[in-house]
Amino acid sequence: MSSTPEEVKSTARKAWSAVSYDALGALLLPAAVRLVDACAISAGQEILDVAAGHGNLAITAAAEGAAVTASDITPAMVERGMARSVEEGVEIDWVEADVEQLPFEDASFDCVASVFGAMLAPQPERVAAELFRVVRPGNTVGMANWVPDGFIARLLEAREQFLSRPDWMSSPTLWGDPDVVAERFDGLAGSLTTERDSLRCEFDSPEEMADWFSRNAGNEVLARERLGEAVYGEMRESMLGLISEFGGVAGQPVAIDCEYLVVVARRRG
Numbered sequence: 001m002s003s004t005p006e007e008v009k010s011t012a013r014k015a016w017s018a019v020s021y022d023a024l025g026a027l028l029l030p031a032a033v034r035l036v037d038a039c040a041i042s043a044g045q046e047i048l049d050v051a052a053g054h055g056n057l058a059i060t061a062a063a064e065g066a067a068v069t070a071s072d073i074t075p076a077m078v079e080r081g082m083a084r085s086v087e088e089g090v091e092i093d094w095v096e097a098d099v100e101q102l103p104f105e106d107a108s109f110d111c112v113a114s115v116f117g118a119m120l121a122p123q124p125e126r127v128a129a130e131l132f133r134v135v136r137p138g139n140t141v142g143m144a145n146w147v148p149d150g151f152i153a154r155l156l157e158a159r160e161q162f163l164s165r166p167d168w169m170s171s172p173t174l175w176g177d178p179d180v181v182a183e184r185f186d187g188l189a190g191s192l193t194t195e196r197d198s199l200r201c202e203f204d205s206p207e208e209m210a211d212w213f214s215r216n217a218g219n220e221v222l223a224r225e226r227l228g229e230a231v232y233g234e235m236r237e238s239m240l241g242l243i244s245e246f247g248g249v250a251g252q253p254v255a256i257d258c259e260y261l262v263v264v265a266r267r268r269g
C-alpha cells in the first residue's frame, strides 16, 4: 500500500515503466486530438503537455506548428516520447517532471494541457495550483479526465479493492465531475467549460478485452507482478463482471464507449 504522496508517485513510475505504452497510447490518441481542438492550440503558441506519456497531445500540438514542451514523471515515458518525436519528425522539449512540482517559471505557456495524466497525481489542489501557475494570465488550461461513472473510472476503482488507495487520497476519477473541477479551479479560473465525450473500445470478446488491459494498462501489469497469478485471476474475473455490466457477452464482440470529461479553463487575467 502507498502511504505518502511520494510512494504513490513511485508506484506510478513503476507501473508506467512496466508497459510498452504503444497500444494504450493508440487507443487514447483521439482524446488528445479532441483536447487540442477544444483548447484551440495553434501555430506559434507555447504549449506544455503535462503527464504527457509518449506524447499524444505534444506531438499533435507540434504538428499544428506550436512550440511544445512535454513533461512526465516516468523516465521511461520521457525516453519513449523523445524517440517517438524523432520518428514523427517533430521538435519537442522533453522534461522529467511531477505535475505537483513543475520545473517552469510562472506564466511560461499559452496553454497547459493534460490527457488522463494530471488526474492521477495524489494531491489535486497542488495539481490545480501548478497548472494555473505556469500558464499565462488569460490563457488556457485543458484536461481530459475519466468520468466517475464511466467504464475506465469503474475499472480503476475496482482495482482499489486489490491495490488500496491511501485513505487521505481522493479518487482520481473525481476530476471527471464538473462540480469538483469547478471547486478545485475556484479562484484560479476566470471561466470554465466542461463537456463529456467518449473513446470507443472494440474487442473480439470480453476475454480478449480483459487480456488486452492486463498487458497494456500500467496498474494491471504491476498488480499481476505484485499480487501473483491467484489474486490476478480474481481481478480478471472482476473485470469480466464489469465488462458484462457495460453490455459485454462472453465469446462475442464487445464495444464500450469509455466516457471522459473535456475541461477547458482560462486563467484569471
Ligand SMILES: C[S@@+](CC[C@H](N)C(=O)[O-])C[C@H]1O[C@@H](n2cnc3c(N)ncnc32)[C@H](O)[C@@H]1O
Pocket (backbone or CB within 6 Å): 009, 012, 013, 016, 025, 028, 032, 050, 051, 052, 053, 054, 055, 056, 057, 071, 072, 073, 074, 077, 097, 098, 099, 100, 114, 115, 116, 117, 118, 120, 121, 122
Ligand atoms: C494514462 S497515461 C496518459 C499519457 C498521455 N497523456 C496520453 O494521453 O497518452 C498516464 C501518464 O501520467 C503520468 N503520471 C502519473 N503521475 C504523474 C505525476 N504525478 N506527474 C507527472 N506525470 C504523471 C504517467 O507516467 C503516465 O505517463
